[in-house]
Amino acid sequence: EQVAQRLRQALPHAYIGRWGGDEFVAVLPDGGDDYQLRESAQLVMAALSQPFEHDGHRSTITASLGAVAHPADGAEPALLLRRADAAMLAAKQQGRNTLAIYQPAMDEGALRRSRLQTLVRQDAERHGFHFVVQPKFDAAGHSTGAELLMRWTTPEYGVVSPAEFIPIAE
Secondary structure (H helix, E strand, O other): OHHHHHHHHHOOOOEEEEEEOOEEEEEOOOOOOHHHHHHHHHHHHHHHHOOEEEOOEEEOOOOEEEEOOOOOOOOOHHHHHHHHHHHHHHHHHHOOOEEEEOOHHHHHHHHHHHHHHHHHHHHHHOOOEEEEEEEEEOOOOOEEEEEEEEEEEEOOOEEEOHHHHHHHHO
8 A cells, every 4th residue: 555655646647556466557648758757767766765664664665667658669558568567577687676668579578478377377277387306415415305396397388497487376
């Protein structure tokens, strides 16, 4: 709720909605240019960088922002949201508290992520993941236990790294 309030204060003329989990969508009024987009992003990052208080605890967050321009990057809302998501993922890869503006080269990664989201759901229902046991040893070489590791192989992509599919599954 505090995040939503800060977003409304930072962008009073924008339509703001919670997309899911820790993701929000802000639709800025028409007529803005690249400068206004970057200025809006700076306002959001500044608003969210201030500490939050919750149940007596202080915490800070950072924002990874992805942006698209209408109609230059598309006219359909679903396409614009997919492209904004691709830009947001690019911002996360660049480091926290970053803005990434959509570039056509980002589509490939977004399409892969979208397809993997579908496959994760399907394979979770069909028990398509498998597990391997990895023994653990101490410095002297004595067995101390084991780890259960999740693995996923798809016909379309082959072996998918846990670093890629676990965030999607979460």
